[in-house]
Amino acid sequence: MKQNNNKAHKFGMVIDLDKCTGCGSCMVSCMSENNVPFKEDESNKKDSITWMSVYKLTNGKSFPDTQIVYMPRPCQHCGGKGDHGHSPCVSVCPAVATDYGYDTGIVSQIYTRCFGCRYCMGACPYHARYFNWWDPKWPEGMENYLSPDVSPRMRGVVEKCSFCYHRYQAARDIAYYEGRDDIEEHEYQTACTTACPAGAIVFGDLNNPAHQVHQIVKPDPHPDPRNKHVVGKSRNPKVFRLLERLGTNPKIYYLSEREWVRKAGDNYLDGEWDKIKNYHGATLSND
C-alpha cells in the first residue's frame, strides 16, 4: 500500500494565525455543511459539538502587554508515529469505525459502525472528537436544510471533522465523469477554507508541490533526525504543528510571525525553546 504511495494524496491545511480574526465563520460553515446539530444550551464547551473549534490563546502577560491569538482547530488528521497511518485514534478504535485513508491521508469516522466506546476521544490530545451525548434534534422544519451529502448522526456515537470528505467525493465524481485522472486544487476545498473571510486557511495536497499548501509548508518528507516519529515537519520557520513532539504528525499546520504563538503550539521544558526556536519548526527528542 505504502509502496505505491507516490500517487497518494496527503490532504492538509495551513492556517495563518496572524490573519485569523476569530470570527467563527469556519465553525458555522462547518456546522451547516456537515449537518452538525445544536441544542438549547451550548455554553458547556465540553459537550458542544463543533468539529471546527476556535481556541483563544493568550501570551499570559498582564495589561497592557497581553496579547491574544485565535487558533482554529479542526481534526488534525494525524498520520501517527512515523506517518504510517496509525493515528492515535485510529489505532485504538476497537471496531474499525475510524480508519486512515492511505490514499488521502484523511481519518474517517463511520457513525453506523461506531458503538460509542469513546476510546478515540481519550486518545486524541486535541479534543477534536465529539460524542453525541444527546439525540440530535432539529426544530420543526429545520430538517429541511440538512444536506444529503453528510449523514446525520445518532445519539451515542463519536463524530469529528472529515475534511469535508464528501466534497472530495463530489470532485472525484466530476473527474470520473469527465474522464480525468485526478482533481484540481480548487475542486476540493473544505467548507471552513472557502468560508474564511480572511483567507487564513489554505487547503490542499501536501504531497503536491504545485499546491499552495505545499508551497507554504514545505514539508520535510524525511523523519526529523532528532525524533524519528516526526515526519513532514515544515521547513518554513514560521510554520508549526500542534503537539508535534508527540509524533502524532498532524496534517494541520499553523503559521505565525509571533514567537509566543509558535511556542504555544507545543510543550517545552524551561529554556528548551530558546535553544531550538530557530530550527525550522520546533521539536527535539532524546534519541
Place this chain on the structure above:
Amino acid sequence: MDSALIPEGAKRCSFPKFAIGIAIVSAVVLWGVFAMFLCWFKGLNQTNMNDYYGFALWIWADLAVIAVGGGAFFTGLLRYIFKIDELKNIINFAVIIGFICYSSALLILAIDIGQPLRGWFIFWHANVHSMLTEVAFCLSAYFAVLTIEFIPNILENRQANKVPFFHHLAHNMHGVMAVFAATGAFLSFFHQGSLGGVAGVLYGRPFAVREGLLIWPWTFFLFTWSAAAFGPCFTLLVTKITETVTGKKLVKDNVVHLLAKISGWMIVTYIIAKIIDTIYWALVTAPSLGFTLSHFYSNNGFYGYWILITEIVLCGVVPGAILIMKSTRENPRLRLIAIILGVIGVCLNRWVMVLQIMAVPVMSFDTWALYFPSWQEIATTILPVAYGIILIAVAYRYLPVFPQEQELNTIEPVAEAE
C-alpha cells in the same frame, strides 16, 4: 424453610433474617438498575461525562473490579498450576469474587457504551490493533473460564449434587480444572495487561504513554503484575469481611498467611517495577515530550503529588513491607491494614490511569478538566457492589464455599448469631 438447600452440617441464619438482609441490598440493586435503564433509554447524557471525560468513573470501576478480581486467576494459577494445595481452601471464594468482578465489569461496559445494541461489533468487526479489542475478547473469554470454574461449586449444592449428572459433571470438571485454570491464566495475563495497555498506548497523552516491549507498553506488564499482587489482597479482604459478618472463622490462618505472603512478595516486586517505571517516565519519557513532572501534579484543585505518594508509598511499599515480614504479616490487625491499603492502592492506580489521564491538559493552552460523576453513574457503580453482596450471601448460604468451615466451626455447640 430452605434448610434442604443449605450445606449439610452448616449453620446458617434463619431464612427471614436472610431474606430481610437480601431485600435491603436488593433495594440498592434496584436503584442501580433504575439508573442503568435511564442511561440506556435516555442516553449517556445522564452522566456527567463530556468530550474531555469520555472515560470516567465507569471505566475506573471496570479497571478496579478487574484488578481486584485478579485474585481469582492468580489463586487459580497457584492452586492448579503451581500445585499449592493449601489454596484449595480459598479457591472457591476467590473464584466467586472473580466471577462477581468480571460479570460486573461486563455489565458496566454494557452501560458505558453509547450504542449498547451495537456492542458486539467489538467482536465481530474487531480491530486487532486496539487494546480495547484485546480487553473485550480476553475479558469475555476469561469470564467464561470463571463461569466454568464456578459451576462445580454450584453443583456441589446439596440438592444439585444429588443429581447424578451434576455430581459427575462437577467431579469431572474438577478433574480438568488445571486446563481451565491454565487457559484462564493465559487469558487473564492478556486482558489485565491490555487494560494497562489501554492507557499506555495513548501516545497523544504524555501522562499515560509508556515505552515498552514490542507492542506492549510497560503498563501492560505492570497491570498484570499489580492485579496478581493486589487481587489476593482483595480475596483476603472479602474473606475477612465475610468472616466478620458471619461471625465464623472460615479459612485457616495458615492459608491466609500463605496467600498474604505470596501477595506481599508480589506487591514488593510490583512496586519496585512501578517505581522504576515512574522514575523513567518522569525523567525520560515525559521530558522528551516537553513535560516536567510538576505539570501533571499542579495547577489544579485535586491532583497533587499526594496521589502519587499515596499510591506508591502508602498503598504500595507499606502493605508490601507488612506482608513480606512474618511478624507483621501474622499480626491480624497489621495484616488487615495492609490488605486494605493494598486494595486502595490498586484502585487508586486505576483511577490515576483513567481519570487523571483525562484531566491533565496536553495542549499548552488547555486547562485541567475536573469532573464529578452524576448520581446515575454512582448508582450504576454501586450496583455491582450490591449485586456482589447478594451473590456472596447466596453462595455462602447454599454452597460449600469454604471447605474448612465445618472443621473450624464444629467445636462450638452454641448456634451463634449471624
Place this chain on the structure above:
Amino acid sequence: MKVDRRSFLGLGLGAVAGVAVSPVGIKLTDDSSIWTQNWPWTPVPIDGEVTYENSVCSLCPGSCGLSIRKIDDRPVKIEGLAEHPVNDGGACLHGIAGLQYLYDPARVKTPLKKNGDKFEKISWDDAIALVAGKLVDIRKSGSPEKLACIADKEQGSVSGLFQRLLKTFGSPNFYTMPSLESYLEVTAEALHGEGMTIGFDLENSDFVLSFGAGIIEGWGSPVNCFKANASRRARHAKLYQIESRLSNTAANADKWIPIKPGTEADLALGICAVILKNNLFNGGATANFRGGFNKLAIMIQKDYAPSKTAEITGVKASDIEKIATLFAKAKMPVAVFGKGRGDGAQSLKELAAVHTLNCLVDNINKEGGAFVQPQSEYLEFPDESMDSIADAGFSKNKAGRYVNQLIEKVNESSKPVVEALFVYNANPCYSLHDSKSVKQAIGKIPFVVSFSSFLDETAKEADIILPSHTFLERLEDVPSCAGLAKSVVGLTKPVIDPVFDTKHAGDAVILIAKALEGSIAQNFEWETYDECLESVAGGIWDSLSEDGYAIISEGAPSGSVAVNVSFLADNPATIQAQGDYELTLIPIDNMRLINAGIAASPFAIKTVSDKVLKGSDIVVEINPLTAKGLKDRGYATLTTPMGTARVMINLNEGMMPGIIGMVEGLGHTFDNKYVSNKGINVNDLIGPVIESGSGLDAAFGIKVKISKA
C-alpha cells in the same frame, strides 16, 4: 403410542434444529444489526440535483454576495460568492447560518393582530384593511404627520417605498436606526456639507489609525474589512488600534494603544495638535479648511498639547507624538472612526476630530485614504404627486432629528406625538439605550405596525404584525452602505418560495398605499414590489439582474472637498459617562453576536465562548486589578444608574483597569429557546447621553459599581 417427554424433547429439538438450519437466524441477526445502525428517528436528508443560486445577504449593511447551494428546491448551504465585489468568496458566520433564520420555527408565520396581551392570526386582506383604516382616520383628523416610521436605513427601494408612503401621506417623520451609515453622513454633513458621505479605503491604506473601529469585529462591511485586514501584512501596511480593551482588532493590530474610554476625540485632537505644531500637515490641504481653521489650531494647541492630552486619555505624550508622526508621514494614512461596529452611540466631536486628521494629512479622495463624495442615488422613483393634506403635513418639522429624540418626545409629551408607527427591519426596543423607556414610548403609541419576520422585542409591542419574507425569500436591492471605498448595490433574490404566509414588505406597503386610495394610491401604481424595483432601478437593473450587483462608484473620487471645522473649533465638551460610580461599563462588540435587531442564529450562539455566555449568564470582562476580591467565573452584581444585573466574572488582562466590558447582542426575548433568554441586553443598563450641538446619543458607556453577588 404414548406421547411422553421424549416426544416433546424430539419436537423441541427438531424445531430448534429446523430453525437453526433455516435462514431465520442469520437473516434476523443481520437485519437487527442493520436496524441498530439506522435508527428511524435519525433524519435522512433527501438527495437530488445540486444547483447554486447567487444572492446577496441583507442581514447587515455589509451586503455580501452569497452562493446558495440547493438540493432540488431546497437550499441547504450558504456560502460567500467568489468574485463578488464586496466579499469575494468569504462570508461571515451570520450569513452562512442564514438558513436557520429561514426555517426558524419562531418566525411570524402569518399576519398577527394583538388582542389584549396575545396575538391572534388574521388574513392579509384584513390586516391591510385594518392598517389602511387606521391611517385614513389619522389623515381625517388632520395631522398626517403623526404617522411615523422607523426603518433600518434610508437607502434602498423598500425604505424608499416607506418614505414615499409617508411623504404622500403627509408625514416627515421617517427615522432610521443609528448605524455606521448614518454616522458617516452626519460626519460628512458637519465637515463637508449635506448629502455627502464618507468611505475608507482600508484595502489600500498603508497606515490605518483606528479609533476603536472594530475592523475585524463587524465594523462596516465585515467580510470586506476582514479581507483588507488580512492582506495588511503582505502590503506592509500598519494598523494602530486605539481602544480601551484588547479587542480582536487590537490583538491583530501592529500596535494596541489603550485609552481611557470616551476620550478618543481628545486623543484625535491631541494628534492634530502635534501635526499642526510640527508642521506635519499638508499645506495644500489646509487651503480647503473653512469655518475657523485658525481658531481650531489655536484651541487645540492650547487645550490638547501632548501632555494635556496624555492626562485626559491615559496615552503617553511620547506615544501621541510618535503616532502623529507616523500617521502624518505615512504614504496613504487613514484615520477611521466608529467605535466597535460603528453602529453604537457615537459623539460628533469624536467623529469630526478623527476625520479632521484625514483632512489634515490630505488623504481625502486619494487612494488609501478617505473618500468623500455625494451619497449615491441609484434609484429613480417618479416624482410624488401630493394632495394638500400631504403638502401641509410633510412640510411640518420632524418630531426630532434622530430616533432617540423621537422616543424622548413621545415619552415626555402628554399628548400623542405619534398616532401610528411603522417599524421595518428595526428593533428599537432592543437596540436603543435604556430599552425600558423605549418600550414605554412604543407602548404609548396607539397603533404600531411591525413588518418584522420575527417576534422580536419591538414586534411584541406592536398592534399588527405584517410579517415580511426573510432575505432568502425576497427580491430586493441591497446597497452596501458601510464605509467602503466603493459603493455597490447587490440584488437579493428569492431562492425558495416563501416558507410561511409572509409578504414582501414592499408589497405590503404598496397594498397599504392602494388601500388608502386617492393621491396616495396614485403614487403606487406598481402591481407588485418586483415590478416597482425593476422600474425604479431602471439605470442599473440590467446589471443587477445579470451580475447580481451593480458598482455605483469605485476608486478615489476626483476633486477636493471643502472642510468645515466650525463644530470642533467651538471646542465642544467631551461626553462624560452618566453616573457617579467608580468604574465604567462599556459595551463590547463580538463578531459572533449581532447587535442589530435580530438575534444571532443558533449556530452563531453555539460558537460564542463560555467566557461570554455561560448557561443563561452573561459574562463580563474585567481586569484582575479592578476585580479586587472577585473571582474568575464567580458571580457579581452590576449597578448602573439604569439598573442592576447579575453577571459572571471573567478576569481578563486585556481590559484596561477601571472598566467593565459587557457584550452586546445577548438578552433577547424571542420565542426561540436556542437564542433567547441568554444573558442580558447591555442596552438595559446604559442610558442615553445626548451630545449638545449634534443631538446624537453619545453614551459610550455608563458608570457602574460592582459587588460580589
Place this chain on the structure above:
Amino acid sequence: MSEIENKTENGSTESAGEGTTGDTKDDKGLGLGVIFFIVAFVVCFLSGTLLFPKLLYSKKEQPFNFDHALHVDEAGDCDSCHSFREDGSFTGIPKLDTCLDCHSEEALGETEDEAVFVEEYVLEEKEVPWYVYSRQPDCVFFSHAAHTQTAGMDCVTCHGHIGESTSLKPYEENRITGYSRDIWGKNIFGIKKNSWDRMKMDDCAECHKEETGHKGYCFQCHK
C-alpha cells in the same frame, strides 16, 4: 437435560443407580421422539425458509407499471433516462421532467399504465413516487461515474437485467431494516449466483478487492 431430570424423578433420590430401566418403553419413546423431531424439523425449516421471508418483507406495488424493455427500444440505452448530471452525479430514477422529454399530456401508447401516468402525474405536475429497488442507506456514498465511466462497468453487473423487463415487480421492504429486498434477501440464504443478487458492503468489497487489490477505506463508500 430433561432426560436426566426424568431419571432423577423416576429413580431414587439417594442414588441414580437404576437409571436405565424399561428399555422397551424408552425405545418406543425414542422412536416417537425421532418422528416428532423430524416433523418439527421439517415444519420449522420450511416455515423458516418459505414463510419467514413473506413475513419479513412487506410488498408494495409501484404506482403503476413501467415497461423497461419498451422504453429501451424507444429511447435507447439506460443512460438516456438514467443519466449523469454535469457535475458527475447520477440522476437515478428520472424526474418527471425527463419523462416529459418524450411524453406529453397526450398519451403515446394505449396502456392503462400510461393513462395513469398522464392523468395522475403529468397533468397534476407531480413526481412519480417510485420505490427504488437499489436504494442504499444514508450512510453510503456511491459514485456511478467511478463505476460506469471510469471502470467501464455495465449497469447489469449491479442492477441485473431490469432493462429487459416488461413489468415492475412489487417492491419488497424489509420490515426491520427498511431496506429493499434487492440489497440482500433475494435469496433468503444470502446465496449469490449473480453479481447483482446482493448489494451489501461485502459485495462491494469483494469486487474492489478483485479489481483494485484493496477493499477500500471507509470513506471511499461512506459519508
Place this chain on the structure above:
Amino acid sequence: MFPFSFEWAWDMAHVVFFGGFWYAVSILGAGMTFCILKAAYDTINDSGDSHH
C-alpha cells in the same frame, strides 16, 4: 472475528490475535464438552459415587 467478516485479513496481527483467541476458546469448548460427555457417560455407567 471470522474470516468472512469485512475486517479480516490473513496477516500476522490477525493470525496471532485470533489464533490465541480461538485456541483458548477451543480449549474451553473441548474441556467442557469432555466434561459433559464424561459426566453423561459416568451417569449411565454409575461410577458416580466412586470418590469424595
